Amino acid sequence: MTAPSDAISPKASGARRVRSVVILGGGTAGWMTATALASQFGRTLEIKLLESEEIGIVGVGEATIPTIHWFNQLIGLDEGAFLRETKASFKLGIEFVDWVRPGYRYFHPFGTFGVPLPGVAFHHRWIKARAEGLALPLSAFSLADELAQQGRFAMPTGDARSILSTLGYAYHFDASLYARHLRGLAEAAGVTRTEGKLQDVERDADTGNVTALTTQRGDRLEGDLFIDCSGFRALLIDGTMQSGFEDWSHWLPCDRAVAVPCERLADTTPFTRSTARPAGWQWRIPLQHRIGNGHVFSSRFMSEDEATGMLMANLDGEPLAEPRPLRFKAGTRRKAWVGNVVALGLSSGFLEPLESTSIHLIQSGIAKLLTLFPDRDMDPALADRYNALLNADMDNIKDFLILHYHANPGRTEPFWVERREMALPESLVAREDQYRRSGRLMLGSEELFRDASWLAVLNGQEIVAEDYNPLADVLDGATNAAQLRQIAEVIQRAAPTLPLHDAALAAAMGQG
Numbered sequence: 001m002t003a004p005s006d007a008i009s010p011k012a013s014g015a016r017r018v019r020s021v022v023i024l025g026g027g028t029a030g031w032m033t034a035t036a037l038a039s040q041f042g043r044t045l046e047i048k049l050l051e052s053e054e055i056g057i058v059g060v061g062e063a064t065i066p067t068i069h070w071f072n073q074l075i076g077l078d079e080g081a082f083l084r085e086t087k088a089s090f091k092l093g094i095e096f097v098d099w100v101r102p103g104y105r106y107f108h109p110f111g112t113f114g115v116p117l118p119g120v121a122f123h124h125r126w127i128k129a130r131a132e133g134l135a136l137p138l139s140a141f142s143l144a145d146e147l148a149q150q151g152r153f154a155m156p157t158g159d160a161r162s163i164l165s166t167l168g169y170a171y172h173f174d175a176s177l178y179a180r181h182l183r184g185l186a187e188a189a190g191v192t193r194t195e196g197k198l199q200d201v202e203r204d205a206d207t208g209n210v211t212a213l214t215t216q217r218g219d220r221l222e223g224d225l226f227i228d229c230s231g232f233r234a235l236l237i238d239g240t241m242q243s244g245f246e247d248w249s250h251w252l253p254c255d256r257a258v259a260v261p262c263e264r265l266a267d268t269t270p271f272t273r274s275t276a277r278p279a280g281w282q283w284r285i286p287l288q289h290r291i292g293n294g295h296v297f298s299s300r301f302m303s304e305d306e307a308t309g310m311l312m313a314n315l316d317g318e319p320l321a322e323p324r325p326l327r328f329k330a331g332t333r334r335k336a337w338v339g340n341v342v343a344l345g346l347s348s349g350f351l352e353p354l355e356s357t358s359i360h361l362i363q364s365g366i367a368k369l370l371t372l373f374p375d376r377d378m379d380p381a382l383a384d385r386y387n388a389l390l391n392a393d394m395d396n397i398k399d400f401l402i403l404h405y406h407a408n409p410g411r412t413e414p415f416w417v418e419r420r421e422m423a424l425p426e427s428l429v430a431r432e433d434q435y436r437r438s439g440r441l442m443l444g445s446e447e448l449f450r451d452a453s454w455l456a457v458l459n460g461q462e463i464v465a466e467d468y469n470p471l472a473d474v475l476d477g478a479t480n481a482a483q484l485r486q487i488a489e490v491i492q493r494a495a496p497t498l499p500l501h502d503a504a505l506a507a508a509m510g511q512g
Contacts, residue, residue: 065170068360113141123455126484142452143494163491241339248330291316
């Protein structure tokens with residue numbers, strides 16, 4: 001049978017393919033993108049990366065969330081080598097200290113609460129049991145929370161009969177070492193790096209698409225597709241393609257940070273700590289060789305000198321460098337893909353690292369780009385789809401971050417009072433109201449943060465469900481409460497039998 005006359009032959013189709021990609025900027029975003037493209041396309045795609053050693057990377061994103069495993073599997077990363085090369089530690093979640101009121105703590109665990117049981121979702125069983133007198137908090141049903149408190153760690157298992165199946169985990173690592181590790185993998189896979197600073201951007205007179213980048217020393221990098229990983233400067237997506245920026249600082253007004261590493265004095269803890277401060281919050285990220293610290297704050301409510309002093313007064317050990325100031329603005333580009341330019345990382349928008357989403361957003365963008373990878377004609381429908389998906393990602397994460405700030409019934413500082421009284425996005429108002437009324441979370445299938453995350457933060461910030469799914473009334477109250485107590489007891493028995501975090505880390509690196 002002969003092919004229809006209007007069919008596209010494979011040869012003709014191949015002629016339309018993108019053959020060359022140019023990445024502007026290194027750092028975490030640039031080298032993650034280069035490594036991912038090289039791992040998926042091999043030598044069929046020429047990948048060139050332009051970066052300058054004179055331009056530092058922001059590097060505040062030293063904590064991750066469990067979606068990092070998707071990326072590591074995509075590029076075939078060896079976990080032991082990765083842990084050794086990046087001085088990484090394991091992360092079971094985030095501890096929030098003083099966010100609701102001074103002296104109050106809660107934990108956002110990775111994994112799930114409870115175990116799957118017949119009928120309604122686990123948290124509806126818990127809400128029903130609480131209404132009927134059960135005195136156990138939600139945290140009693142999280143193995144990750146219990147292990148974090150005890151400084152222990154264990155790998156999740158796929159056996160649903162084991163309480164270890166409820167665990168999830170991510171990593172803390174040195175962002176500059178991670179970029180260096182990925183650079184080695186990318187260059188071994190054929191990626192070409194050019195040292196230099198951008199001088200000029202050449203564009204096609206008819207389409208406006210970028211055709212080449214030239215450096216200050218005269219190197220010229222031609223390409224079909226250009227990836228902007230130039231950080232906050234957004235040299236291509238904004239400087240060339242004029243993609244606008246949507247400012248979210250009225251919801252998320254922190255616009256400064258001061259970062260400093262300090263000595264590690266004790267065992268590494270398997271969690272990130274976020275401690276509320278008078279005009280923002282402080283992060284603590286434990287690595288094998290040091291602790292990463294930073295103070296995120298709003299310049300409307302605190303000076304940089306005051307913020308620096310507060311950070312330096314709240315370190316575990318001696319500082320290992322001078323404190324480094326950072327400036328940013330919360331918001332997004334509704335069009336992160338314009339023409340043949342795709343922005344990844346900070347060039348596409350910024351959300352403060354409160355829930356460690358920076359690296360996730362890079363890999364989420366990479367995943368979308370691979371799924372929607374264009375031909376040379378740069379079909380605008382692909383860009384539209386990419387932008388719609390990224391917008392949904394950013395909006396959902398934005399709402400989740402705002403939740404932490406506005407629900408603070410016990411803080412009296414002007415910054416926190418303003419957060420408590422601010423007008424909220426309608427999407428967040430609807431979600432909180434529905435949870436209060438019915439215990440339902442109303443999550444979309446594509447949302448990053450799932451039931452356990454929203455449950456942890458809603459309840460942690462004292463937004464409490466007043467009712468539950470009526471299906472839970474089918475359950476006998478005494479039997480339901482007994483089952484829940486049994487799960488909590490299993491967690492209490494299991495946790496002390498599991499390894500201390502440093503021992504588990506050494507074993508994972510082949511040093512145990």
